[in-house]
Amino acid sequence: MTSPGTGRATRATRASSSSSSEGAGPLPEGLERFQSPGKGRGLRALRRFAVGELLFSCPAYACVLTVNERGNHCERCFARKEGLSRCGRCKQAFYCNVECQKEDWPMHKLECSAMCVFGQNWNPSETVRLTARILAKQKTHPERTESEKLLSVEDFESHLDQLDNEKMELIQNDISALHHFYSKHMEYPENAALVVLFAQVNCNGFTIEDEELSHLGSAIFPDVALMNHSCCPNVIVTYKGTVAEVRAVQEIEPGDEVFTSYIDLLYPTEDRNDRLRDSYFFTCGCRECITKEKDKDKLEIRKLNEPPSAEVIRDMIKYARNVIEEFRRAKHYKSPSELLEICELSLDKMGSVFAESNVYMLHMMYQAMGVCLYTQDWEGALRYGQKIIKPYSKHYPLFSLNVASMWLKLGRLYLGLENKAAGTKALKKAIAIMEIAHGKDHPYVIEIKKELEAH
Numbered sequence: 081m082t083s084p085g086t087g088r089a090t091r092a093t094r095a096s097s098s099s100s101s102e103g104a105g106p107l108p109e110g111l112e113r114f115q116s117p118g119k120g121r122g123l124r125a126l127r128r129f130a131v132g133e134l135l136f137s138c139p140a141y142a143c144v145l146t147v148n149e150r151g152n153h154c155e156r157c158f159a160r161k162e163g164l165s166r167c168g169r170c171k172q173a174f175y176c177n178v179e180c181q182k183e184d185w186p187m188h189k190l191e192c193s194a195m196c197v198f199g200q201n202w203n204p205s206e207t208v209r210l211t212a213r214i215l216a217k218q219k220t221h222p223e224r225t226e227s228e229k230l231l232s233v234e235d236f237e238s239h240l241d242q243l244d245n246e247k248m249e250l251i252q253n254d255i256s257a258l259h260h261f262y263s264k265h266m267e268y269p270e271n272a273a274l275v276v277l278f279a280q281v282n283c284n285g286f287t288i289e290d291e292e293l294s295h296l297g298s299a300i301f302p303d304v305a306l307m308n309h310s311c312c313p314n315v316i317v318t319y320k321g322t323v324a325e326v327r328a329v330q331e332i333e334p335g336d337e338v339f340t341s342y343i344d345l346l347y348p349t350e351d352r353n354d355r356l357r358d359s360y361f362f363t364c365g366c367r368e369c370i371t372k373e374k375d376k377d378k379l380e381i382r383k384l385n386e387p388p389s390a391e392v393i394r395d396m397i398k399y400a401r402n403v404i405e406e407f408r409r410a411k412h413y414k415s416p417s418e419l420l421e422i423c424e425l426s427l428d429k430m431g432s433v434f435a436e437s438n439v440y441m442l443h444m445m446y447q448a449m450g451v452c453l454y455t456q457d458w459e460g461a462l463r464y465g466q467k468i469i470k471p472y473s474k475h476y477p478l479f480s481l482n483v484a485s486m487w488l489k490l491g492r493l494y495l496g497l498e499n500k501a502a503g504t505k506a507l508k509k510a511i512a513i514m515e516i517a518h519g520k521d522h523p524y525v526i527e528i529k530k531e532l533e534a535h
């Protein structure tokens with residue numbers, strides 16, 4: 081599953097008896113579902129929204145905390161705090177209090193005893209875990225939910241007819257895992273329906289990240305999935321616990337379509353569209369994809385007396401894409417020092433052709449920074465971060481969570497290393513973006529302001 085999902089529909093005219101919103105409370109005000117020319121259904125503004133204004137929020141229809149964050153966050157509400165109390169049965173799920181634990185039981189019971197039975201061998205993917213919860217939710221709550229005011233889960237696009245053999249095989253593996261790990265509390269629909277559901281989850285699921293963009297879990301936000309994609313989005317999706325919030329990052333006028341971005345916007349047009357086609361089955365036609373305005377800066381070549389030939393540049397781009405993929409796989413099994421070596425070697429090699437602001441260089445520096453943070457090499461992480469931040473600010477849109485989280489990491493590193501002036505400046509940069517993207521009263525913003533006061 082990839083972050084954020086899609087409400088895009090190539091077969092959007094499927095009639096549905098449940099497309100009204102009866103019984104699910106008032107619709108988000110000033111917004112409507114509509115048919116977007118060439119894009120299927122989408123979300124449109126009926127009034128003006130100012131930069132930083134909340135368009136709507138959407139509670140998770142289903143969500144799951146990632147295994148690595150167990151003990152750091154409440155399984156139910158995703159609150160991050162010390163001293164959570166653990167489930168007495170499996171000793172693997174952690175909660176704020178008895179209320180959170182009680183409320184989570186209908187979902188946690190799908191896994192609690194199974195985790196004890198399977199022990200070390202319990203390893204369903206996060207997609208499988210989330211899908212099990214969707215099936216449980218559909219059973220306990222068959223009527224339309226608060227999360228489905230504009231788009232219901234059953235109306236999700238599946239792009240079933242566009243899945244190749246490889247994707248089909250992955251789905252069959254997920255279905256096997258679902259049967260294997262969740263047999264006790266589950267009544268399974270027939271295989272064909274499960275294939276559709278997994279396909280729907282794959283292109284409509286969201287990943288929830290924290291303020292530094294660390295992965296916290298996966299979730300389904302049906303109304304948020306209605307929004308189509310643009311590489312120059314006019315809204316950003318953030319999370320308050322397990323509730324998704326959608327805020328304007330550009331002025332939105334009445335009649336404008338509301339666009340979010342499904343992908344990381346760092347990369348050049350061709351790479352973005354490879355990704356969009358592979359995960360969401362469409363090619364983007366936004367202003368940025370047509371003008372390719374930022375591509376030249378994103379692929380900046382090093383200034384040399386003898387500029388490299390077109391062929392050398394082409395080969396280096398090919399090398400860069402391969403090493404990015406190689407690193408992505410290596411992360412799962414290589415040691416930090418081995419990973420750092422991949423970064424340094426590739427940066428050395430690419431640096432003979434690419435400028436330091438080139439996005440492939442930035443990608444490997446970002447990975448290297450991640451490894452340094454993991455090994456608590458704060459100076460190393462800071463060195464990479466300092467190189468990344470300026471080109472990042474140029475390549476990404478004005479309000480970007482990637483830029484905000486980089487300022488935040490830098491600020492926390494500076495303060496940890498007793499550089500108060502630089503730390504304060506960096507945290508203020510992060511806050512300036514997050515007050516727009518997350519809202520002024522978001523717990524993350526309040527927390528960062530406290531960090532500023534403490535120094």
Ligand SMILES: [Zn+2]
Pocket residue numbers: 154155156157158159175176177180
């Ligand atoms: Zn909680």
Ligand SMILES: [Zn+2]
Pocket residue numbers: 167168169170171172173188192193
């Ligand atoms: Zn348990």
Ligand SMILES: [Zn+2]
Pocket residue numbers: 310311312364365366367368369
């Ligand atoms: Zn685009």
